[in-house]
Amino acid sequence: MEFLKTEDEIELMRAANRLVSATLAELAKHIAPGVTPIELDRIAEMFIRDHGAEPTFKGFPNPYGAPFPASICASVNETVVHGIPDNTPLHDGDIISIDCGALLDGFNGDSCYTFCVGEVKPAILHLLKTTKESLYKGIEAALPGKRIGDIGDAVQTHCQANGCGVVREFVGHGIGKEMHEDPQVPNFGKRGRGRLLKNGLCIAIEPMITLGKPQIIMMPDRWTIKTRDRQCAAHFEHTIAIHNGKPDILSSFDEIEKIEGKKY
Numbered sequence: 043m044e045f046l047k048t049e050d051e052i053e054l055m056r057a058a059n060r061l062v063s064a065t066l067a068e069l070a071k072h073i074a075p076g077v078t079p080i081e082l083d084r085i086a087e088m089f090i091r092d093h094g095a096e097p098t099f100k101g102f103p104n105p106y107g108a109p110f111p112a113s114i115c116a117s118v119n120e121t122v123v124h125g126i127p128d129n130t131p132l133h134d135g136d137i138i139s140i141d142c143g144a145l146l147d148g149f150n151g152d153s154c155y156t157f158c159v160g161e162v163k164p165a166i167l168h169l170l171k172t173t174k175e176s177l178y179k180g181i182e183a184a185l186p187g188k189r190i191g192d193i194g195d196a197v198q199t200h201c202q203a204n205g206c207g208v209v210r211e212f213v214g215h216g217i218g219k220e221m222h223e224d225p226q227v228p229n230f231g232k233r234g235r236g237r238l239l240k241n242g243l244c245i246a247i248e249p250m251i252t253l254g255k256p257q258i259i260m261m262p263d264r265w266t267i268k269t270r271d272r273q274c275a276a277h278f279e280h281t282i283a284i285h286n287g288k289p290d291i292l293s294s295f296d297e298i299e300k301i302e303g304k305k306y
């Protein structure tokens with residue numbers, strides 16, 4: 043069942059999400075060729091703890107019971123989601139999706155941004171632009187009285203119209219005291235179908251979009267998810283509250299985009 047949030051709870055959710063956004067902006071300052079994902083993980087964990095929060099992802103179990111070993115998911119190039127930060131230096135032309143979660147004062151924040159490392163190819167910029175645009179189209183559809191399928195339809199239609207693939211195995215979710223609450227929020231669907239959207243509902247919308255085919259494969263570590271065709275994937279995520287009759291974006295890319303500069 044879904045948990046509708048009060049005004050006070052939405053403000054606590056906003057604080058947790060603003061901390062996640064600030065963490066991603068802190069990482070944006072450090073992302074460059076030669077930097078390793080494990081270094082970024084240390085920076086993120088320290089930043090979250092220094093602000094009185096817990097990194098939600100650290101120790102989070104997968105369906106096989108294996109705890110996630112880090113505070114961020116760092117998914118480079120063909121890795122779609124759940125990349126474990128490692129010691130491989132980033133290269134000029136890479137992309138890295140950093141998904142981050144924090145628990146602050148009993149509520150969760152969850153947001154993801156795909157960063158460019160140096161100069162990336164135009165085809166990859168097209169993927170990033172399409173994915174980010176689809177996130178905002180999904181958010182625009184998140185109105186009380188509409189349904190979960192309206193969000194998925196908006197994301198899917200935009201990505202497919204731009205020649206990109208929509209990953210189906212992983213979806214967005216309700217969020218609050220738990221990182222994953224009801225309902226699931228797929229990045230595909232049909233208008234007018236699925237759960238009714240109501241004021242007070244907090245959800246994470248998170249398109250996971252591919253440059254090539256949408257099929258994925260799980261690596262032997264049972265966390266890392268890659269595209270089957272090894273083409274690049276992008277992942278952008280905001281946590282929103284449906285609030286006063288409209289979507290209220292609780293996380294923010296503003297600081298990240300100031301630091302990254304306009305690339306697409």
Ligand code: MG
Pocket residue numbers: 141142143152153154248279
């Ligand atoms: Mg996330």
Ligand code: MG
Pocket residue numbers: 152153214215246248279
């Ligand atoms: Mg999420």
